[in-house]
Amino acid sequence: MNEKVLEKIALERAIIEAERCLFCYDAPCEKGCSINLPISNFIYFLKNKNFHSAYEILRENHPLISVAGCVCPEEVLCQIECTRGKIDEPIKIRELHNFLTEFFTDNKNLSLPEYKYEEVAIVGGGPASLSCAFYLRTLGYKPVLFCNDEIGGIPLKEISNFRLRDEILKKDLDFIKENFIFRYENKKIESLFELQKDFKAIFIGIGLSGEIELEIDGVDKEGVFKAREILRKIKRGEVINLGERIGIIGGGNVAFEIANTLKMLYQDKEVFIIYRRGASDLKCYPEEFERAKRLGVNFYFGAIPNEIIGENKVSGLKVCQVSLKEKDEDGRRKPMKIENSEFIIPLDNIIIAIGQKLEDGIFPEIQKENGLIKVNENYMTNIKGVFAGGDCVNGGDTITRAAKDGKIAAFKIHEYLRRI
Numbered sequence: 001m002n003e004k005v006l007e008k009i010a011l012e013r014a015i016i017e018a019e020r021c022l023f024c025y026d027a028p029c030e031k032g033c034s035i036n037l038p039i040s041n042f043i044y045f046l047k048n049k050n051f052h053s054a055y056e057i058l059r060e061n062h063p064l065i066s067v068a069g070c071v072c073p074e075e076v077l078c079q080i081e082c083t084r085g086k087i088d089e090p091i092k093i094r095e096l097h098n099f100l101t102e103f104f105t106d107n108k109n110l111s112l113p114e115y116k117y118e119e120v121a122i123v124g125g126g127p128a129s130l131s132c133a134f135y136l137r138t139l140g141y142k143p144v145l146f147c148n149d150e151i152g153g154i155p156l157k158e159i160s161n162f163r164l165r166d167e168i169l170k171k172d173l174d175f176i177k178e179n180f181i182f183r184y185e186n187k188k189i190e191s192l193f194e195l196q197k198d199f200k201a202i203f204i205g206i207g208l209s210g211e212i213e214l215e216i217d218g219v220d221k222e223g224v225f226k227a228r229e230i231l232r233k234i235k236r237g238e239v240i241n242l243g244e245r246i247g248i249i250g251g252g253n254v255a256f257e258i259a260n261t262l263k264m265l266y267q268d269k270e271v272f273i274i275y276r277r278g279a280s281d282l283k284c285y286p287e288e289f290e291r292a293k294r295l296g297v298n299f300y301f302g303a304i305p306n307e308i309i310g311e312n313k314v315s316g317l318k319v320c321q322v323s324l325k326e327k328d329e330d331g332r333r334k335p336m337k338i339e340n341s342e343f344i345i346p347l348d349n350i351i352i353a354i355g356q357k358l359e360d361g362i363f364p365e366i367q368k369e370n371g372l373i374k375v376n377e378n379y380m381t382n383i384k385g386v387f388a389g390g391d392c393v394n395g396g397d398t399i400t401r402a403a404k405d406g407k408i409a410a411f412k413i414h415e416y417l418r419r420i
């Protein structure tokens, strides 16, 4: 089938789906969206076959709209709130939005204001920073991006091509780089006080580039990997020899991203998720858990790692079974080790995916709380004129949430700069 035919089929399906929308006066779907996309508006234009206007609504309201169309967990955000779900099925919002970003992204009507304000420094090149640059530029500022890596953050480096194809990501990144970044400097910022000599306002969107360590015996054995290392190898398309039985320790989205991707790449390998709590306590999106089950990922729930075993190279993981007791301070069931319940899971390699953290020692001048950058209600840190948002503040969330942080911070920066 050629592209035109495919486009026509997609178009017909999209219109039929858009016609199911009730155009609710209070649009609960929009409240479920972290960045409050005007969902009923874009669906209305789509239904009326005004595809370019529908796309422009999306583009104006989400700087990484094509990326979001691929990776946003709509089943726990906008779609779960959809009124239509109470009648039959929720509107397939992400599918509609995906259809528009697939076929109508020429951006020919883009019109930006003249530069009328000063340069603002943005430290980091991921979704929060790109979103902040996007909105600062639309307000007339000159966003200067400082990043010691390629611009793109986690979507560029760590989300597998199965979930986010390069050409989709490229659409968003090129659009932002070409239109919304005044200057890009490929360098690491060591001191914010130094940067303050040249900029009255700074936004920090550095994400969480460190990884939480697993403190058990044997973590330094050959065959133990950190999650990020594996995600980046997969993203670069490197062939990874992880043996026949691969254990992934963790129950969050990163652990499932790795497990699902490995299973898609190497169907005949046995992939295990090893998690200290139960299936209902998993921190990943339900869709990822369901995908893992469909792909044939195996699970050890209620298993706390005790020791990585093997001579020099990993041969297995000794775990202890747990019973889940009262809820802890996060409202989650606390795992308690069961005496004499240890057993060994034979494994060829182990990947530790138990969470991310700020890079060690980063910006000591900035106040931290619970290992994250602390900001006030205006997204400002303890240093006047220095703002922050995204994963480095919220502890890791969706790309849309990071984009929202960058957007709000841009307006807070505007308020601040026009007042001082």
Ligand code: SF4
Binding pocket: 020, 021, 022, 023, 024, 027, 028, 029, 030, 039, 040, 043, 081, 082, 083, 084, 091, 093
């Ligand atoms: S809640 Fe559902 S039905 Fe209502 S406007 Fe949003 S998408 Fe349409």
